[in-house]
Amino acid sequence: MDLYIPATVKIASPVWLYCGYDLEGDDLYSMKWYKNHVEFYRFLPSDNPPGQKYDLVGVYVDLKKSNQTHVYLTQTDLNTDGLYGCEVSTEAPSYRTVQAEKKMKIYVLPRENPAIEGLEPTYDIGDEVNVTCISSPSKPAAWLSWFINGKPVDPTSLMPYRYQRHQEGLQSTMLGLKFIVTFNHLKLGVMSLGCTATVSQEYYSRSGEIVIGGQFRTEAETYIPAETRPTLSTGKQEYKVGEIVEVNCSSPRDKTDKSVGLVRQ
Structure with a gap:
């Protein structure tokens, strides 16, 4: 048969x-x-x-x-x-x-993307991030995964919670994430947190993502001290199309070493 x-x-x-x-x-x-x-x-x-x-x-x-x-x-x-x-x-x-x-x-697939709760308005290097990803009700319960800048997080940073039960046997899943912000978490001054909820590989895989950019209070001086930055100077504040632009770039280590670039627009 x-x-x-x-x-x-x-x-x-x-x-x-x-x-x-x-x-x-x-x-x-x-x-x-x-x-x-x-x-x-x-x-x-x-x-x-x-x-x-x-x-x-x-x-x-x-x-x-x-x-x-x-x-x-x-x-x-x-x-x-x-x-x-x-x-x-x-x-x-x-x-x-x-x-x-x-x-x-x-x-039964979740009707909405997983939600990320617990984010603070701003973060400093050294601050603790303590957030929770919550899936919409589904059957069976969704499997949650956390990502930082698109990469899976260290399992030791995860905090699993019990399922939340809803009507008709549906369930929501919660998964916490706790870590300390370091320079390695930043890419061009931003960090993305993503949470993926999967009910079935055949039917469902959806993620919610939060991009934290411009929210870090860390100033640029943290990365490049003012005394070591190169400076730019130009003869005019405004240029018209077709004019030659002359720009001087000076290094604090050697004030006599200058380079001039010509750009025609």
Whole structure:
């Protein structure tokens, strides 16, 4: 017997179920479908019509598209989740019966990007960043990951929290991040914090990102002391298109060493 039941299905999506079999020359007596061992569809060639369905919560059978090998579910909801089985029986003289079953899980994706909470308005080098990433409700609970400047963070900086439970079995996930800001966290004076929530690689991967730029109170002198910076000087404050621009760049270490650049616009 060849049974196809999708392992994961996004909520509200339609589903095809397939039950293939080899009768080995016998005639088909019946083909029956079960969810959690409760029958919801049967196909008997001797009946008119041959296909019949039975009301079952979460199972939405389309009789016109269902037959002796396939069952079509027009939609899915959280009640569709369960164990699905197919049973095939043959006519006399063999009266053989074979069956198989598989689990189908219904996924509910978060409606919003994960949120980052706990950010301060500004940070200094040496300050502590203590933030939390919170996913929107989903089923199953989302798996969260933190990134700093696009790179995974040190696991020792993570603070996992318990799941938050919501109605209909949905869950939210929270993952904290705590670290001290250093020069290595800055790229051209900015730092990005990203949080990715993944419910299923097949269906969902989305991230929320916060770019901290211009929020660091660290002044430029922290990086380049004023006494060691080169200085620029020019003969005019304004130039017109087509004029020659003369600029002098002086190094404090050698005031006599100057370079002149000519730029034509």
